[in-house]
Amino acid sequence: MPISPNQGSSGGGTLVTITGTNLSGTTAVHFGTRLATSVTNVSPTQVTAVSPSGNGSVGVTVTTPGGTSNPIPFFYVGAPFKQSLSPTTGSTAGGGTVTITGTGLSTATSVAFGANSATPTVVSDSVITVAAPAGTAGSVGVSVTTAGGTNNGLSYTYIEAPTITTVAPAEGSTSGGTAVTITGTGLTSTDQVAFDGNPAPFTVISDTAVSAVTPPGTAGAVDVTVTNGAGTATATDGFTYVAGPGI
Numbered sequence: 001m002p003i004s005p006n007q008g009s010s011g012g013g014t015l016v017t018i019t020g021t022n023l024s025g026t027t028a029v030h031f032g033t034r035l036a037t038s039v040t041n042v043s044p045t046q047v048t049a050v051s052p053s054g055n056g057s058v059g060v061t062v063t064t065p066g067g068t069s070n071p072i073p074f075f076y077v078g079a080p081f082k083q084s085l086s087p088t089t090g091s092t093a094g095g096g097t098v099t100i101t102g103t104g105l106s107t108a109t110s111v112a113f114g115a116n117s118a119t120p121t122v123v124s125d126s127v128i129t130v131a132a133p134a135g136t137a138g139s140v141g142v143s144v145t146t147a148g149g150t151n152n153g154l155s156y157t158y159i160e161a162p163t164i165t166t167v168a169p170a171e172g173s174t175s176g177g178t179a180v181t182i183t184g185t186g187l188t189s190t191d192q193v194a195f196d197g198n199p200a201p202f203t204v205i206s207d208t209a210v211s212a213v214t215p216p217g218t219a220g221a222v223d224v225t226v227t228n229g230a231g232t233a234t235a236t237d238g239f240t241y242v243a244g245p246g247i
Contacts (some may be wrong), residue, residue, distance in 0.1 A: 009149045012053035023047050025064050032058030077148035080104040089157045091230035094134035107147035107200040111178040114140030160186035161231035171240040176216035183209050196222035215240040
């Protein structure tokens, strides 16, 4: 007598389908010693029932005018507990791998980032990974759904990948120290500005502007990059180092 699913939340409420023979006239379904709710005799070979609350492993039995069936195991699963997720930020385009740790995660079937869901990969009862779906810039709640229920309480912040429109002024001394304004988009969460790969001190002015001071460099055109948690924007040959005069 198969039962599907064979596990559900310890809080009850799991709709279970039981198949077998001679099930007509079913009068009761028990999960251990507890009576199921909403029992429906679908056919002589199928009965559905909603599990009551419970814990651990119990035997499910069907009672008809002809007697009570042999028990079939059903496993109660506690609600998941989430401890942390990493990283906590990612691109609005999605696709970044997020690792969630906690307990009771072995039956995870879905992870929701706000209104958007993704299917996780179960690593162990304490670790799952999931590719973040695409989202809108800003913070969203993260919830995990398992056979034991749904739990939330963590958050994930979507950020836009940066772009660079202009670098002004576009040239300065090889000794460094030139104050430069970089304009573009998605600059609020900038965590690095570099000239030819060399990090520069910077200040975020707005989502469309960052000011930076050039580090020393070698004469010639170099790339300017702006990086945040969603990616890196590059202004190819965006700044030109000019050597000082010699006499």
